[in-house]
Amino acid sequence: MNDVTEDCSEYVVTANEVLSGNTVFRSADETWVRGIDGAVVLKCEDTGFVALGDAQKDEQANIVMGAYLVEVSRESGAIRPVHIRERIRALGPTVRADLAQVAQGFSTREVVDQ
Amino acid sequence: MNVHVSPEPNMYRYDEFDRSFVDARVAQFRDQVARRLDGTITEDEFKPMRLMNGLYHQLHAYMLRVAVPYGTMSSRQLNVLADIADKYDRGYGHWTTRQNIQYNWIKLEDTADILDRLAGVEMHAIQTSGNCIRNTTTDAYAGAAADELADPRPVCELIRQWSSLHPEFTYLPRKFKIAVTGSPNDRAAVRVHDIGLRMHLNEQGERGWEVLVGGGQGRTPMVAVTVRDWLAEADLLPYLTAVMRVYNLIGRRDNKYKARIKILVHEMGAEAFSAAVEKEFADAQMETVEVDARELARISSYFAAPAWETLAAFVPEIEEKKLADREFRQWLAANTAAHKVPGYTIVNASFKPAGGIPGDATSGQMRAVAALADKYSFGEVRVTHAQNLTLPHVRTSDLIEVWGELNSQGLAEANIGLIGDIISCPGLDYCALATARSIPVAQEISTRFADIKRQHDVGPLKLNISGCINACGHHHVGHIGILGVDKKGKEFYQITLGGSSAENASIGKILGPGFGADEIAGAVETVVDTYLNVREQGEEFLQTYRHLGAAPFKEALYASH
Numbered sequence: 001m002n003d004v005t006e007d008c009s010e011y012v013v014t015a016n017e018v019l020s021g022n023t024v025f026r027s028a029d030e031t032w033v034r035g036i037d038g039a040v041v042l043k044c045e046d047t048g049f050v051a052l053g054d055a056q057k058d059e060q061a062n063i064v065m066g067a068y069l070v071e072v073s074r075e076s077g078a079i080r081p082v083h084i085r086e087r088i089r090a091l092g093p094t095v096r097a098d099l100a101q102v103a104q105g106f107s108t109r110e111v112v113d114q
Numbered sequence: 115m116n117v118h119v120s121p122e123p124n125m126y127r128y129d130e131f132d133r134s135f136v137d138a139r140v141a142q143f144r145d146q147v148a149r150r151l152d153g154t155i156t157e158d159e160f161k162p163m164r165l166m167n168g169l170y171h172q173l174h175a176y177m178l179r180v181a182v183p184y185g186t187m188s189s190r191q192l193n194v195l196a197d198i199a200d201k202y203d204r205g206y207g208h209w210t211t212r213q214n215i216q217y218n219w220i221k222l223e224d225t226a227d228i229l230d231r232l233a234g235v236e237m238h239a240i241q242t243s244g245n246c247i248r249n250t251t252t253d254a255y256a257g258a259a260a261d262e263l264a265d266p267r268p269v270c271e272l273i274r275q276w277s278s279l280h281p282e283f284t285y286l287p288r289k290f291k292i293a294v295t296g297s298p299n300d301r302a303a304v305r306v307h308d309i310g311l312r313m314h315l316n317e318q319g320e321r322g323w324e325v326l327v328g329g330g331q332g333r334t335p336m337v338a339v340t341v342r343d344w345l346a347e348a349d350l351l352p353y354l355t356a357v358m359r360v361y362n363l364i365g366r367r368d369n370k371y372k373a374r375i376k377i378l379v380h381e382m383g384a385e386a387f388s389a390a391v392e393k394e395f396a397d398a399q400m401e402t403v404e405v406d407a408r409e410l411a412r413i414s415s416y417f418a419a420p421a422w423e424t425l426a427a428f429v430p431e432i433e434e435k436k437l438a439d440r441e442f443r444q445w446l447a448a449n450t451a452a453h454k455v456p457g458y459t460i461v462n463a464s465f466k467p468a469g470g471i472p473g474d475a476t477s478g479q480m481r482a483v484a485a486l487a488d489k490y491s492f493g494e495v496r497v498t499h500a501q502n503l504t505l506p507h508v509r510t511s512d513l514i515e516v517w518g519e520l521n522s523q524g525l526a527e528a529n530i531g532l533i534g535d536i537i538s539c540p541g542l543d544y545c546a547l548a549t550a551r552s553i554p555v556a557q558e559i560s561t562r563f564a565d566i567k568r569q570h571d572v573g574p575l576k577l578n579i580s581g582c583i584n585a586c587g588h589h590h591v592g593h594i595g596i597l598g599v600d601k602k603g604k605e606f607y608q609i610t611l612g613g614s615s616a617e618n619a620s621i622g623k624i625l626g627p628g629f630g631a632d633e634i635a636g637a638v639e640t641v642v643d644t645y646l647n648v649r650e651q652g653e654e655f656l657q658t659y660r661h662l663g664a665a666p667f668k669e670a671l672y673a674s675h
Binding site for chain 1: 542600
């Protein structure tokens with residue numbers, strides 16, 4: 001019998017900091033980090049929704065706003081959002097490499113190469 | 115406490131009411147931010163408050179849109195915009211297609227301080243967002259253009275005063291944009307605004323206004339219809355009030371995509387809409403006409419012409435330089451415009467370098483233009499709706515120096531009105547609503563056409579790019595328009611041809627199936643090459659398209675597919 005969970009997509013929880021407005025991701029120790037590489041990857045949507053519910057407590061505490069799940073994949077070990085909008089949100093902007101999430105070691109090219 | 119410093123050029127200056135109004139809004143917003151941060155109010159409650167103060171949340175951060183009333187500002191104000199870019203943002207700002215500036219990396223906790231800094235030089239971010247009457251826009255050459263009938267900015271300021279805090283018009287069905295032109299050559303895109311006003315003179319030389327209603331872009335682009343050929347200036351505010359009342363009363367609020375006045379005009383029919391406005395106008399016969407005339411006279415006094423000198427129109431050194439230096443000649447041809455006073459010239463600073471981000475300005479460039487304005491243009495600067503800056507009153511004899519100084523800042527690309535002068539929204543690189551990126555497309559096209567001689571050979575050509583159907587990049591009215599869409603997670607780009615925001619306004623038509631991100635710049639090049647092959651002597655791109663239609667362009671782009 002197949003293990004259906006093997007076919008599940010992977011997710012990370014994302015939100016924006018209230019103070020800075022910047023994109024942040026939920027980490028394994030239940031804090032928020034700027035780089036997607038620090039995010040905890042959740043197997044299957046159900047698991048993701050549980051984590052999202054937990055993270056939304058931080059919305060009530062005014063730490064973050066607008067938390068939601070983003071589907072990701074692993075590319076050469078790195079966590080990458082599947083959709084271009086989320087890739088740019090996590091890693092961009094693509095037109096200002098100096099302002100992009102280079103601190104996390106991503107190149108601008110990686111943002112849009114799919 | 116604000117230290118108020120009035121802008122020095124001949125432009126509107128705050129009275130006590132303006133000053134206390136703007137200061138009160140800063141204090142109010144400071145309190146709202148504090149309550150948001152301490153959890154007294156939620157994001158849902160806070161959002162309409164921040165939007166009323168120009169603060170959006172975009173893809174990466176908060177974005178603050180600051181109003182530049184009708185695109186006019188002083189060098190002192192521009193210097194403050196540069197200071198804000200350095201202190202509170204990341205060293206740059208972005209000129210918008212409605213003559214404003216926006217900052218992309220603002221922190222919530224800084225916003226009240228920024229608004230306070232702006233208030234100190236009579237600026238704010240009110241009416242740059244939300245379902246209100248937005249910042250009125252006008253011709254960037256107002257008060258300077260050789261072809262204008264009169265300076266339209268006093269009327270713009272009158273509309274600003276009338277619309278700010280107007281209790282009837284604070285919660286409209288949707289946002290509402292007004293544009294005004296005092297010239298028969300429309301550089302303010304009045305036909306694609308909710309209300310467009312065109313100045314006319316009657317046989318007695320009296321000023322009156324043609325009122326156009328129901329234009330707009332977005333997902334349902336429309337060209338405005340004329341509801342009044344001639345409106346006496348004294349009747350302007352009562353008539354605008356009548357238009358707004360009809361819209362406010364009958365405009366749809368059940369569907370945001372059908373809530374703009376253009377839908378109302380379309381659904382009622384221009385004749386019925388016009389009749390409803392005329393009835394409201396006649397019934398109400400607002401009592402403020404005389405007051406408005408006095409107020410307009412007071413406002414107009416602020417816009418008195420600068421102390422122009424009596425100068426010779428012909429400057430031999432300039433003519434000699436034109437003959438000797440092709441680059442200067444190209445810059446002069448594209449980036450300057452005729453001034454109403456002999457010996458003066460309107461100069462545009464191009465924020466469209468080949469391969470650059472259209473409309474982005476570093477703080478250094480802002481300060482450089484401010485210094486040029488002080489030295490050469492009576493301290494005045496304009497923001498154009500094409501995302502450039504204008505020095506409206508430069509002595510023709512100073513043009514060589516101004517050209518050199520703009521060149522040293524990377525602001526002398528000789529491409530105004532040419533294919534390199536691309537209007538582009540921020541697109542998916544910054545905008546939360548966008549479905550595709552626009553800036554990289556603009557960069558690739560401007561790189562392909564980096565050869566200025568080639569651009570001049572092509573001639574006047576407006577290329578506009580939007581990253582979604584909301585059309586902030588004005589693609590519907592580009593001679594060539596590009597609309598970015600998301601197709602199954604990939605960026606695709608539709609081409610439209612034949613749009614125009616000028617006095618002969620038209621909405622561009624989709625040419626055919628879209629192109630991938632790696633194909634779109636090549637497709638634009640094919641369109642331009644086709645035009646060069648089929649144009650008749652002296653014909654501009656738009657004329658060729660209107661003359662021949664889409665067929666030759668379709669043939670060139672799709673025949674081999």
